[in-house]
Amino acid sequence: FEQDNTDTAIGYLRDAISEIGEDAKLLSAIAILYYKSGQPKEFQEYYKRIQHLPKKDEAFYEFLIYASRLEERNDDYITYCRELLKLNPGNLKARLELGEFLYSLKRYPEAVAEFEEIKNKLASYPKIHYMLAKIALTTGDLKKAKEMALKELELNPGIDFSYFIAGEVAKAEKDYNEAIVKYEKAISLNPKYTDALLAMAWIRLAQNYGNEAIELYTRALREDKANPEFVKQWGFAYKAVGQRALAKEKFEDYLKLSPGAADRDQIELHIKSLQ
DSSP states (O other), X not given: OOSSOHHHHHHHHHHHHHHHOOOHHHHHHHHXXXXXXXXXXXXXXXXXXXXXXXXXXXXXXXXXXHHHHHTTOHHHHHHHHHHHHHHOTTOHHHHHHHHHHHHHTTXXXXXXXXXXXXXXXXXXXXXXXXXXXXXXXXXXXXXXXXXXXXXXXXXXXXXXHHHHHHHHHHHHTTOHHHHHHHHHHHHHHOTTOHHHHHHHHHHHHHTTOHHHHHHHHHHHHXXXXXXXXXXXXXXXXXXXTTOHHHHHHHHHHHHHHOTTXXXXXXXHHHHHHHO
């Protein structure tokens, strides 16, 4: 697929199917290639073939999980993840992804249950204590958040997000100097870590270091040029240092990127004040 084209790749997979019979992994690979090459009709055809396979193995559910995420069918995604985990309870990667998805839906008790299950199986599995700390921060349990963040840092000291979550806890405690130290460490491990760049920019802006905040927002935008929230915060940073024309431009860009923004009226007022 990468070196030749879709037809060549799919022809190779079809030859394999003709030799060994219908296999969920091979059919899934064909369906995914059709999707990547912009052929939704053919993708749907193979999707239906996979659904009618008599054997429900891990590859079967892995494809259904993939397809349900593409089509934004949240309930199906959760159902297929849980069916996969019934077949293989030790698939920690799938369980972590399910927990993160439940977190994104604000189904915190269900997410915690998945993370605790992983923690019981392998306490050092990366990102488990990070996610438990995130949930604790979101639900206002700062003591629990700090405990989980420090545990992640202890177990996985060489990973960027371990320092980031410790920084988030310090920020919540209003210990901004400690937060900056942790964010800087996260960025030193991963210079493209946009969450850390943005968090540090927020603190620098609050401390009236507007130019430093602008530089951090600029670095973050290099990694995610179309993120409306980044562009909006960039506008506030320019406003803080008195660069009115650039602030106005960024606020206008924000509304173009996010025409249905909940804070549209407020941003329009900022634009008017800068004219």
